[in-house]
Amino acid sequence: MKKAELRFTGSGGQGVILATIILAEAAYEDKLQTVQSQSYGPEARGGLCKAECIIDEKPITYTKVGLPTLLLSLTQASLDKYVKDLQDDAVIVVDSEITVPEEVKASHKVISIPIIQSAVEVIKNPMAANIISLGAVNEAMKLVSQESLEEAVLNHIPKGTEELNINALHLGAQLVKEQ
Amino acid sequence: MAKRFQLLQGNEACVEGALAAGMKFYAGYPITPSTEIAERSAIRLPQVGGKFIQMEDEIAGIAAALGASVAGLKSMTATSGPGFSLKQENIGYACIAEIPLVVVDVQRSGPSTGLPTSPSQGDYMQAKWGTHGDHPVIAISPASVQETYNLAVRCFNLAEKYRTPVIFLMDEIIGHLREGCELIPAEELEIVNRGDHNVTGMPYAVSEGNYVPEFACFGEGEHYNVTGLFHDVDGFPTNNNEIARNAEQRLMDKIDMNLDDILDWEEVGTEDADVAILCYGGTTRAAKGAIEQAEAEGLKVGLFRPITVWPFPDKAVEELSKKVKHIVVAEHNYGQMLGEVKRVAKDNCTVDFIGKIDGTTLTPADILNKVKEVL
Numbered sequence: 306m307k308k309a310e311l312r313f314t315g316s317g318g319q320g321v322i323l324a325t326i327i328l329a330e331a332a333y334e335d336k337l338q339t340v341q342s343q344s345y346g347p348e349a350r351g352g353l354c355k356a357e358c359i360i361d362e363k364p365i366t367y368t369k370v371g372l373p374t375l376l377l378s379l380t381q382a383s384l385d386k387y388v389k390d391l392q393d394d395a396v397i398v399v400d401s402e403i404t405v406p407e408e409v410k411a412s413h414k415v416i417s418i419p420i421i422q423s424a425v426e427v428i429k430n431p432m433a434a435n436i437i438s439l440g441a442v443n444e445a446m447k448l449v450s451q452e453s454l455e456e457a458v459l460n461h462i463p464k465g466t467e468e469l470n471i472n473a474l475h476l477g478a479q480l481v482k483e484q
Numbered sequence: 485m486a487k488r489f490q491l492l493q494g495n496e497a498c499v500e501g502a503l504a505a506g507m508k509f510y511a512g513y514p515i516t517p518s519t520e521i522a523e524r525s526a527i528r529l530p531q532v533g534g535k536f537i538q539m540e541d542e543i544a545g546i547a548a549a550l551g552a553s554v555a556g557l558k559s560m561t562a563t564s565g566p567g568f569s570l571k572q573e574n575i576g577y578a579c580i581a582e583i584p585l586v587v588v589d590v591q592r593s594g595p596s597t598g599l600p601t602s603p604s605q606g607d608y609m610q611a612k613w614g615t616h617g618d619h620p621v622i623a624i625s626p627a628s629v630q631e632t633y634n635l636a637v638r639c640f641n642l643a644e645k646y647r648t649p650v651i652f653l654m655d656e657i658i659g660h661l662r663e664g665c666e667l668i669p670a671e672e673l674e675i676v677n678r679g680d681h682n683v684t685g686m687p688y689a690v691s692e693g694n695y696v697p698e699f700a701c702f703g704e705g706e707h708y709n710v711t712g713l714f715h716d717v718d719g720f721p722t723n724n725n726e727i728a729r730n731a732e733q734r735l736m737d738k739i740d741m742n743l744d745d746i747l748d749w750e751e752v753g754t755e756d757a758d759v760a761i762l763c764y765g766g767t768t769r770a771a772k773g774a775i776e777q778a779e780a781e782g783l784k785v786g787l788f789r790p791i792t793v794w795p796f797p798d799k800a801v802e803e804l805s806k807k808v809k810h811i812v813v814a815e816h817n818y819g820q821m822l823g824e825v826k827r828v829a830k831d832n833c834t835v836d837f838i839g840k841i842d843g844t845t846l847t848p849a850d851i852l853n854k855v856k857e858v859l
Contacts, residue, residue: 326491326662329491329662330491333489333491333664338664339491339663339664340661340662340663341491341661341662341663342660342661342662343660344601366769366772366773366775366776366848367769367770367772367773367847367848368657368661368766368769369845369847371847
């Protein structure tokens with residue numbers, strides 16, 4: 306596989322950090338090399354939030370994402386800030402409420418899906434947006450096995466929300482397939 | 485039974501390594517970016533029959549940890565720069581009273597409260613000179629999550645073996661990084677434990693050919709005196725100049741005479757390289773990235789990384805300075821280990837520096853550009 310450099314962005318509280326932790330855990334379970342890190346500080350509480358995960362078959366030396374192969378944005382502000390720094394063949398996954406500049410659409414594969422709306426209307430829990438995103442990103446990039454991903458999700462959610470979160474994961478993948 | 489292979493944060497791996505080494509007591513005051521060490525200790529210590537206590541401040545944190553250690557428990561406290569400053573007086577106390585203790589400093593940008601969430605290596609000199617007076621220091625710096633686990637064990641072992649505080653000099657880069665980590669069980673590790681030595685009226689007596697007095701747990705058997713004043717072998721203070729000189733000399737000797745055991749470094753590809761990058765801790769990851777890029781461009785660049793950062797590996801760096809034409813020191817500070825490298829390298833090779841002091845991190849490109857500048 307090509308080294309995957311993933312940048313998840315959004316607003317503090319949307320769970321983008323947790324999503325990268327779950328993804329890294331699934332990758333580790335699949336015996337892949339992985340590192341995960343996040344930006345801390347005031348910006349992690351309501352403002353811009355950024356988390357990163359690198360997945361590779363080879364040992365990972367430098368721990369930060371330089372230019373991502375995938376950008377996930379759940380808010381307009383986070384897309385605007387991070388859309389400038391991308392690899393040429395990078396994939397962008399965004400919530401469908403977000404406006405992606407035409408020149409970006411022309412040069413990159415953009416997957417625009419109703420992540421937040423689906424969390425509220427289908428899953429009936431806005432907190433599930435990050436897990437829907439995770440399902441979507443893994444469907445788009447084929448990073449980790451479904452089995453490891455589900456196991457990692459279950460490791461990180463409150464008791465009683467197992468079905469809801471697994472449904473959210475599947476919904477994310479479905480939205481990408483239908484796109 | 486916990487999974488042997490886990491995705492962990494550096495801070496979490498620090499706690500797991502400490503537990504494998506036998507940590508039974510943690511006292512401290514949480515501070516970013518070290519807070520996860522307190523959090524995980526609070527969860528994990530009660531599970532293994534240990535105690536966690538959050539004290540009213542950083543000074544009380546180290547003081548409680550020292551007390552627990554004297555009473556026989558392997559103890560740790562963790563903090564970041566501002567708290568590390570507060571702990572300095574008691575680090576000196578641990579040095580002279582010869583109390584084993586692991587003090588973790590997950591460095592952030594300073595001085596003062598600085599940039600609380602940003603990485604730095606600005607406490608390198610403080611780890612050595614933060615507490616006053618001539619005193620021995622062992623400081624160790626990890627460059628990955630796995631190494632954080634392994635070296636936490638080593639910190640405890642060295643603290644016990646040499647009856648001295650050991651500084652685990654981490655940084656935000658590794659402390660907050662998640663990576664895979666093998667939680668090697670204690671049975672598969674070399675663990676140094678205290679013997680069941682009893683006080684004989686001379687708690688600080690050293691047997692012939694040794695530098696370290698055997699540890700007698702306070703509260704078991706006869707009571708003895710523990711003091712920050714220079715003391716005779718009976719543990720009581722003295723103004724006798726000869727006793728003071730001998731006591732100070734022995735404190736220094738117990739480290740200086742055991743450098744082969746204490747020093748540790750990683751050296752890669754320096755034999756046939758014109759330039760070596762010298763770095764430690766989290767900076768190593770960017771340096772290794774730079775070396776990968778250099779190789780892709782056909783440049784041979786070596787790496788020298790002190791793992792034991794204090795005492796400084798004088799001899800090994802002197803040899804390095806004779807092997808290569810240029811050393812580039814990379815640190816997340818204004819140039820601290822740089823001074824040590826210059827002291828040792830003298831005129832054997834050029835010594836240049838690349839650092840960061842704005843809270844951002846050095847990238848492989850930053851370091852590679854510096855390497856190309858000096859070549």
